[in-house]
Amino acid sequence: MSEYPGTPGAAPGGAARRRSGEPAAAGDEQSATDPIRVLIVDDHALFRRGLEMVLADEPDIEVIGEGGDGNEAVEMARDLLPDVLLMDIRMPRRSGIEACRAIKEAVPSAKIVMLTISDEDTDLFEAIKAGASGYLLKEISIDEVPQAVRAVHGGQSLISPSMASKLITEFAALAKRSEERQQQVPAPKLTEREMEVLRLVARGLGNREIAKELFISENTVKNHVRNILEKLQLHSRMEAVVYAVREKLLEIT
Known part of the structure; x- marks a missing residue:
């Protein structure tokens, strides 16, 4: 977390930051010139504020809201229809993984990136099964966050290198069990x-x-x-x- 700038006075969880109008209707197609609409959900206000400050400098990305727990993530995703969510796993009221499942059902087009300190195998596998498009540890540099948002929005899947090796090991185990x-x-x-x-x-x-x-x-x-x-x-x-x-x-x- 120390790699992200953070200042006191962050908006309280769930305070929407609509800087350029209401979200488009669910059936509308996004224009190529429209910014990527990002929702940030983390129970640490300073971390949320740090992410918002990093993304605010990107002309093609717009932070449309912030939430502090899994329940707020689901409610705000339904209301704001984000393109990409940056969401922690360990949060009060409802975990990021549980929220991920609910969001993918309510807003299938939303791409979800787990941005967390958890390097647990089970969290990684459950996040993938829940529909997450990315799993990044909070140790990544600030320069990588906007790149990650663009990549996931463009259809790519992202995993921190240290977690990717665990996933490949699991893939290999799946293949072996299939043979048996x-x-x-x-x-x-x-x-x-x-x-x-x-x-x-x-x-x-x-x-x-x-x-x-x-x-x-x-x-x-x-x-x-x-x-x-x-x-x-x-x-x-x-x-x-x-x-x-x-x-x-x-x-x-």
Whole structure:
């Protein structure tokens, strides 16, 4: 936390900071020139204030609100329809993971990044299963926060390097258990194109990179990813990677 600037007088939890009007309606498409709307949820007011100060200098990012616990996160997400949430895991009233599940149900388009001090394996895995698009430790530098917001908003998944190794270990364990399983439920049938997209997602490519690789539009890639997640009954690209490992679509050595 010491890497982020913080000053007394932060807004109380839940105080919305709407600096440029009300949120767009749920059905409206975001213009390419619209700023990325970010909601910050953390039970430490100074940390919230520090994040807001960092993001305030970015012309393409707008902090639309702050919350201090999981319940406020869910309520504000429903009201403000953020593009990206930066949220802690360990919070009062409702944990970040529980809030993540509720938010993904209420606002499926919202991308959630867990920004936490917890390096527990279980927190990482539960966050991914809940639909988080990123898991970053608070030790990251201030310069990385705006970059993380842009990357996740653009369809990428982010994990702190120290946590990524734990995730890869878990992937490998999943693959091994899959091999040892005597009976398996037949996997949902994906089209040939969906299989290509899934393999590229598993390699860590974002939507734009996949579009270039397959010579298709970025919107087409988004449609394929959405169809893949629906067919496999998954909630995030990270879960899709786990699936790809388990089904031997991606080899991990």
